[in-house]
Amino acid sequence: MQYLSNLWADAHGAILEYLVQPLMFRIGLTTYYEDVGAAVELVMLGATQILVILCVFRPIERGWSGERWSDPRPVRVDVTYTLLNQLGLLPLLVFVVMLPLVDELLDMTRLHGFVLPTVEQLVPWLGRNPLALFLVYFAAYDFAGYWMHRLQHALPWWWALHSLHHSQRQVGVWTDNRNHVFDDILREIWLAVVAILIGVEPGQYVGLILATRLIESFSHANVRFGFGRVFDKIVVDPWFHRTHHALASPAEPHIHDRNFSAVLPIWDILFRTAVYDYKPRPTGVDDPGVDADNALGWWGQQVAVGKRLGAAIAATFARQRTSRAT
Amino acid sequence: MENPYICNGRAGIVAALLRGLAAFVVVLGCAGHGGSGVSAQEIETAIVLNSEEASVSVVDRKAMVQTHKFTVGREPHHIILTPDGRDLVLASTVTNELLFLDPATGIERRRIRNIVDPYQLGYSPDGKWFVTAAFRLHHVDIYEAKDFRLAKRIFIQSLPSHMAFDKASKTVFVTLQGTNSIVAYDLATQAELWTAPVGEAPAGILVLPDQKSLLVGLTGEDAAVVVDIEKRAVTKRIPTGRGAHNIFPMPGGKRILITNRIENTISAIDLATLSVVDTFHVSGGPDDLDFTPDGKQFWVTQRFRRKVAAVDMATRQVLGTVAVGRSPHGIFINGPHTVLRTVEPPAPAGKRP
């Protein structure tokens, strides 16, 4: 672990020192030198995730595959999502949406002398126990993620976007990043609000992001196994998350409105949305309009889902108008 | 009257941790000194601020290891001594606070809140004024050092980054990275005196001993420039290396060191001839540095490498590196040399702010 962490630090340092900082200097952006470090690390995170998917998760998926897939095309689209998001879009959104939002709001309040206490200031014991502090932040961000996910399913306009993620009938280790760009932007805004309210983990936030993303990727794996009846209550496994992706049926019309947790199933257990029945189910969305996503490529999906969002917003306004009229 | 911002006696966890550390160091010190007590000079530590992970590393300079790490607010960047040398002032930028530490042990003595975005900080040589540059929030604050009452907040949309004071404690000069210029403020009236363009991304700044000119590191270029205070113009350019950044007077006061962050070198400039007389190679984007009490080494933060490097000034060799935290920025080495940190000797005892 220490070895890996040193390796990471050395690689990050070398990229900054030999590649990125000289480039920043050349194009006259040395002033922003403090921000670049984080940007480079985000791209490194993405590359690491892709590498782990390729070298670890894919072989597992091949060896213990659950479903046999007939059409490779929709899977290729998910690969496109993963490459695009991990290497470009997500780091970009962090710097274009999330950090500016956090900075703007924090700076505004800070300028007036208003600073929320950090977690360690509230509970000094945590300041002395980095691992415990890490877990507290991990749980807090996951908790916030759980509630965002509940909203993604509950609000019709947000479901119009998020249903793209669920439309995949061949859910696998590449599916985690299958999201509309607007959905990614909303997630960054959500994260920004959480970052303002509870702060950013001071030491190991890179490890925090990586751990979250890897668990999320693996929970989509096309396998028929889990972590066992004890561990699957602690960490989300493929069984647990597959139920969330299940195709609704007349017998189970809301099966996809279960198992929302991304990493820690405790939230589903606490808020009574957990299902542990280990039943193999097909995945997808029982709405032909949404299912049509599968015939499209990356760009086609972005356009189609954008229209779906427009229609959902229009429908919301129409509903409000009729309710006011009556 | 009690100052509402000062939380005296707020020992907290940092203090507790450091007490433990101090005890550890004392034990080590006693072992090495036949059981006699230990004085401040014998504690051979370096205090390093890991700006991106909100922590402070305490490094044992003899064993070349990090002995301890503790969390402090968010984004601690710089650390300075009070003019009387009694307190170390650590500024936590995002949590708007100053921590006053014992320079020998690092134990927290008091904490001052509501210092908004204290990215860079400095005392006037007479100890009367305390100035902060809020890099992110674009303002310069001038406080009365005795009670940290804000005399004036001067908004300036230009990323104020580093500062220097004249010997008479009349003027503070601040580098402005957003507009590639420097600004001078009158401390007593807090009025802006003048601004002058100096070059790309000016950072470290120093008033030269003759009090007639300034030395400014240009991080966006590969040189330091000399700025004539009366003419308010650049009169000389001293090529040092790409990313010329912060400036540190060397023991003896005849030379300065300037870190070249992109070139990965540190240049020594002779103050009499204003020319480069020596170069040290240190990788990892060298940023802030400090000198050991014997004046033989300097320790410099390697921001991209998450390390600090110890450099022997006679041989120009890197003696070793110590792993610390993310993006280490400010560094402080305790010892009797600390007077060299300010251009002027410290104010007499009793004039403590």
Ligand SMILES: [Zn+2]
């Ligand atoms: Zn979902």
